[in-house]
Amino acid sequence: MIxxxxxxxxxxxxGLVAVNNVSFSMEEGEILGIIGPNGAGKTTFxxxxxxxxxxxxxxxxxxxxxxxxxPAHQRARIGIARTYQLIHPLENLTLIENVMVGSIFARGHSxxxxxxxxxxxxxxxxxxxxxxxxxxxxxxxxxxxxIARALANEPEVLFLDxxxxxxxxxxxKELIAMVQKIAKERNLAVGVVExxxxxxxxxxxxxxxxxxxxLIAEGRYEEVSKNPRVIEAYLGGGAA
Amino acid sequence: MNRTLIRILLxxxxxxxxxxxxxxxxxxxxxxxxxxxxxxxxISWDMLLRSGQISFGIAGLFGIGAYAAILGVVRAGMxxxxxxxxxxxxxxxxxxxxxxxxxRLRAMYFSIVTLxxxxxxxxxxxxxxDFTGGPEGVVMSQGVIFGGNSSALYWLVLGGLAVAIAAxxxxxxxxxxxxxxxxxxxxxSAKSSGVDIFRWLLLAFVVTSAIQGMLxxxxxxxxxxxAPDVVFSADFTLLPLAMALLGGIYSTQGPIFGAILLGxxxxxLKLKIPYGHLVVYGIMIIIVILFIPQGIKSLVKKTLGRxxxxxxxxxx
Numbered sequence: 001m002i003x004x005x006x007x008x009x010x011x012x013x014x015g016l017v018a019v020n021n022v023s024f025s026m027e028e029g030e031i032l033g034i035i036g037p038n039g040a041g042k043t044t045f046x047x048x049x050x051x052x053x054x055x056x057x058x059x060x061x062x063x064x065x066x067x068x069x070x071p072a073h074q075r076a077r078i079g080i081a082r083t084y085q086l087i088h089p090l091e092n093l094t095l096i097e098n099v100m101v102g103s104i105f106a107r108g109h110s111x112x113x114x115x116x117x118x119x120x121x122x123x124x125x126x127x128x129x130x131x132x133x134x135x136x137x138x139x140x141x142x143x144x145x146x147i148a149r150a151l152a153n154e155p156e157v158l159f160l161d162x163x164x165x166x167x168x169x170x171x172x173k174e175l176i177a178m179v180q181k182i183a184k185e186r187n188l189a190v191g192v193v194e195x196x197x198x199x200x201x202x203x204x205x206x207x208x209x210x211x212x213x214x215l216i217a218e219g220r221y222e223e224v225s226k227n228p229r230v231i232e233a234y235l236g237g238g239a240a
Numbered sequence: 241m242n243r244t245l246i247r248i249l250l251x252x253x254x255x256x257x258x259x260x261x262x263x264x265x266x267x268x269x270x271x272x273x274x275x276x277x278x279x280x281x282x283i284s285w286d287m288l289l290r291s292g293q294i295s296f297g298i299a300g301l302f303g304i305g306a307y308a309a310i311l312g313v314v315r316a317g318m319x320x321x322x323x324x325x326x327x328x329x330x331x332x333x334x335x336x337x338x339x340x341x342x343x344r345l346r347a348m349y350f351s352i353v354t355l356x357x358x359x360x361x362x363x364x365x366x367x368x369x370d371f372t373g374g375p376e377g378v379v380m381s382q383g384v385i386f387g388g389n390s391s392a393l394y395w396l397v398l399g400g401l402a403v404a405i406a407a408x409x410x411x412x413x414x415x416x417x418x419x420x421x422x423x424x425x426x427x428x429s430a431k432s433s434g435v436d437i438f439r440w441l442l443l444a445f446v447v448t449s450a451i452q453g454m455l456x457x458x459x460x461x462x463x464x465x466x467a468p469d470v471v472f473s474a475d476f477t478l479l480p481l482a483m484a485l486l487g488g489i490y491s492t493q494g495p496i497f498g499a500i501l502l503g504x505x506x507x508x509l510k511l512k513i514p515y516g517h518l519v520v521y522g523i524m525i526i527i528v529i530l531f532i533p534q535g536i537k538s539l540v541k542k543t544l545g546r547x548x549x550x551x552x553x554x555x556x
Contacts, residue, residue, distance in 0.1 A: 050432060051431075052428055052431070052432070071431075071436075072428075072431040072432060073430075073431045073432075073434050073435055073436045073437070074434075076431065076432055076433060076434035077434050081432065082432055084428070084429060084432075088425070088426040088428065088429040089425075090421060090422050090425040090426065090429070090430075091425055092421050092424070092425060092490070093418070093421055093422070093425070097418065097421075100418060101418050101422050101430070101433040101434075101435065102432075102433040102434060104415050104418050104419075104434075105415075105418070105419065105422075105433055105434035105435045105436075106433055106434030107434070110415075111414065111415055111418070149429075149433060150432075152433070153432075153433065153434060
């Protein structure tokens, strides 16, 4: 079943077209890689589908419903969750309280019920120092907390914007396995932005490639990585 | 300290506060009323601050509540007791109307606009001579509420303070705490967790304005008089702000500590140096803000924390 679909999605910033006429869809249970060189529009694309910014043109549908103009907090409630490339822990809240926010506001649970659910999510992700201030967490804990916060929305579509960045190879492996497990158990549609191709190769079922805001290729990682246009996009026109 | 002990302690303080007029004379009662009034204002200011919005409009909403209450009595023949909730409701309505516009603003822009609003209200009252009495103000010919009985007036302000503390505790213990803290920290990630930012800001603004309006009502009912330069005085903005900053922001206890300390010091200075007390007072506030930016609350926490460092993963 198609969870999320965009048609001709475009966003211009003054003269710059950050996302240009992107049409794509995501199925339940699918882990989709979103790749492309720096400035290709990957984060803008996630901002558009999660409602942080509004499109200049195009249409976004979630489970058949038109959500193009729906505000971000409502998208969080109907099942779209995301993490941020620049992590934004809520600094005056403890780890568990950070996770509770989604459960309270996206799901409407009571504070007590939210704590219970947040604890379960943290346990699942191997987070144990629940009462810690976020300023005293390790980078791995913060990354997991970001995922936990997104999961607290009890989403059906989840976007992970460079959650592996800054982790060492053991930590990356642990997180890849974790994302695969949570995606499978919840039958999530997951969109993953990563710069490390090894992660994309191992984690995703399918990839889309953005360059200068346009979708230039789509398919399995093995196929896409051999696509001459993709190689050119990554290496630059001059080098090819 | 364990929870039961704290509860017993708080209950003890509450009982003492209630029975205070039974053994205190008029002067200490007057001082206590003053301190409690500013304390309640400081708490209400802090409640909105928890969302990250710094209001300089306390005096404006206080003055609106004050005028609504006294005009309710003088012009509409409202009973004095009813004029206080009326002042609160009126301030809340005004906040609701202007909140729709000004809560789109953030940081400095919000602060400046709230400051300007207070001034606008003052000028309106000043100029609506026939209805408000203009710069000379309004006197309640019916006389002060409770016939000016100093114990009753004390309990009235104590009641207002109790409302402020109850509201602040509600903000701290309920989902509002999570909403406001998330908004203060990062609005974008708050949205992604489903927080309807505008709605919670509006709630906080309306509730805190209602408290400020109620206190304005209590103030005029206790003095039987309102004039623009009195009820819109900058003191009602600046002193609560200083008290909350001194005591420690983002909590109920902080403004309480701050108000007791600053209130008592101000009173003592007034007796010791009648003509220079405000200068000393100002210097003291500056020193505290420079050297204890987190407020007295943080000092207390640090001192207590040193003895009982919470174990890893323990409840802090």
